Amino acid sequence: MHRYIIKRLLFLIPTVLGVTLIIFIVMNITPGNPGRMILGPNATAAEVEAMNEELGYNDPILVRWFNYLKDIVTEGSFGQSYSTKRDVLEELWPRFLITLRLAVLVLALSVCIGVPLGILSAVKQNSLMDTIPTMIAFFLAAVPSFVVGIVLMYIFALKLGWFPSYGLKSIQHYVLPVVSATICELSAYLRFTKSSMLEAIRQDYVRTARAKGVAERTVIWKHALKNALLPVVTSIGMRFGCLLAGMVTTEQLFSIPGVGSLIVESISMKDEPMIIGCAVMVSICFTLLMIGVDLIYAFIDPRIRAKYSKGG
Numbered sequence: 001m002h003r004y005i006i007k008r009l010l011f012l013i014p015t016v017l018g019v020t021l022i023i024f025i026v027m028n029i030t031p032g033n034p035g036r037m038i039l040g041p042n043a044t045a046a047e048v049e050a051m052n053e054e055l056g057y058n059d060p061i062l063v064r065w066f067n068y069l070k071d072i073v074t075e076g077s078f079g080q081s082y083s084t085k086r087d088v089l090e091e092l093w094p095r096f097l098i099t100l101r102l103a104v105l106v107l108a109l110s111v112c113i114g115v116p117l118g119i120l121s122a123v124k125q126n127s128l129m130d131t132i133p134t135m136i137a138f139f140l141a142a143v144p145s146f147v148v149g150i151v152l153m154y155i156f157a158l159k160l161g162w163f164p165s166y167g168l169k170s171i172q173h174y175v176l177p178v179v180s181a182t183i184c185e186l187s188a189y190l191r192f193t194k195s196s197m198l199e200a201i202r203q204d205y206v207r208t209a210r211a212k213g214v215a216e217r218t219v220i221w222k223h224a225l226k227n228a229l230l231p232v233v234t235s236i237g238m239r240f241g242c243l244l245a246g247m248v249t250t251e252q253l254f255s256i257p258g259v260g261s262l263i264v265e266s267i268s269m270k271d272e273p274m275i276i277g278c279a280v281m282v283s284i285c286f287t288l289l290m291i292g293v294d295l296i297y298a299f300i301d302p303r304i305r306a307k308y309s310k311g312g
Helices: 002-010 012-029 034-039 045-055 061-075 088-123 128-142 145-159 171-201 204-211 216-244 248-253 259-268 272-300 302-310
Strands: none
Touching: 002 012, 002 272, 012 061, 012 272, 034 045, 088 128, 088 171, 088 216, 088 248, 088 259, 088 272, 128 171, 145 171, 145 248, 171 216, 171 248, 204 216, 216 272, 248 259, 259 272
C-alpha cells in the first residue's frame, strides 16, 4: 500500500509540469498583456513595453516556463502577483482556506442528505418515498445555482432579514452561500446514489442472498450498499475537487473572497503568476483527493485492499 501511495504522490511532479506548461501556452495566445493591465489605458506604449520587459513577459514561452519552475524548486516561490505585487502564496493561501471551509461544509451537508435519500429512493423504488425526492432532485438539477442563490438572498436576506447577503464575517454569513451550493450538490448525490444502489440491488449475489432467506436489512446494508458506495465515493471525491477549484458562482454572488473569485479577477488582469498558482494548488489537491478515494476503496472493498497489500 505504501508503495502505491508513494507512486501516486510522485505523479504530482508531471501533473504540476503539465498544468504550468498548458497555462503558459494558453496565456501566451490570449490577447492582452500584463503591462497594459497593470499600468492602465493611459500608459504609453514605451511604458507598457518596459513593464513587460521587467516582468519577463517578452521572453520566449519555454524560457519563462523554465525560469518559473526554477524559482519553485530553488526558492519555493510561485512568483509575485502582477496586480498586487504580493507573493502568490501569501495572497492565495487565505483565500484557499475560505474556499476549503465552504467546500467542506457543502460536501458534508450534501452527502449527509443526498446519499441517504438516494439509498431510500432505491430501496423504496416506485413508492412516494422514491417519487418525491427524485422529482425534487431533477427539478433542482435543472435550476442554475445562481438562481437558487438569488432566490435565497431575496427571501432570507432582503425580505426577512434573517441572514446577511455578502461576506463571511460570522457564522450567519455562511448560511446562505452554503445552503445555496448544497441544494445544487445534493440533487446530484441523490440521483447518482440511487442509480448505483439500484444497479447493486439487481445483481445476482443480492438475489441469491434473498433466496437464502437473509434478512432484507442485511441484504441492503451488508451486501448491496458496500458495492454501491464505490462509484459514489468516486463521485464525492471528484465533486469535492471541483468545489475546491472554486465555487465561482456562489463566491461572486455572495461577494466571498475565495479561490473562484480570485481566479476570475486574475484572468481579467492576465495575472499569470496568480493564475498558475491557483491551478497548481487545485491540481495538487485534486491528486491528493484521488489518493484518498483509492484508500477509501480499499477500506470498503476487501478485494481492493488485498490487491494493494500484495502490490506493496
